[in-house]
Amino acid sequence: MQVRSPFLKRWLVSVRENPASSLAGKRIVITRAMTVSEELARELADRGAIPLVFPxxxxxxxxxxxPLDRAIDEIAQFDWLILTSVRAVRAVAGRTSESGRLLRSAERTWRAACVGPVTAEAATLAGFPVAHVAETHNGVALAQELGSRLKGTKVLLPRSDKANPDLPAALRRHGAEVTEVIAYRTVKPTDVDRSTLGETAFGEVHAILFFSSSAVEHFGETFGNREIRALQDKVAITAVGPVTAKALREAGVERVIVSADTTAAAVVEALEKHFAAAKAAPAGAKQA
Structure with a gap:
């Protein structure tokens, strides 16, 4: 596997035009696929950072x-389809297409609720009737926003086999009957090169972005949690979302930068604030 930074030309322009950003010249490792990282990589490059993509x-x-096929067949029995990622949308929409099922033409007694605007856009393009988009982009917040509308309803929740239990628990607390189905599996990439990843993570980089507890787990499997703990002394370890932050802390990382929202703008803002504060801090001071 190669670490990719396809925005080098963009960075060369941006670092000249926007030298004031605290991200200028910073090498930022993005630990998810380029297919879902392009917007973030562009935002970083526009501020003079050098994004390195290493899924x-x-x-x-x-x-x-x-289980997924049965749920699709019985979609009219549900009141809500809860979608927490573009991957979940693609899994459901793809399965209906491959199997010849007619989810889009099913009786529209059900509505879709999405964790954020990107997921909502994918769901709309798939023909799903999106009725709610969470203002705060995480699953528990979505359940809280739906609130009393969930009482006595039947909810279909297609998700990863590694998804954490907080969302279904929150839905049930609000009175929903939840049917969870595995729409896809989250796995470690088969082409992770330990040597290349090590050279990247332990080399001249300034921040590593983790987007899921699975990414934290896979990093730990590759190097051990002791190494990830050691990294916090030289690299800004950044969690996108509270669930990922919790996983990092459970791995022993005490100093975690947290982007409370999952949008590219929020991630960039969290990094800019960190590096600006680090620049202003007295020499030797540790950043939280």
């Missing part, structure tokens, strides 16, 4: 499609 998470089909 630590990949996806695979469920080992058994039967």
């Amino acid at each position: 630590l998470v990949s996806f695979a089909e469920p080992e058994d499609f039967d």
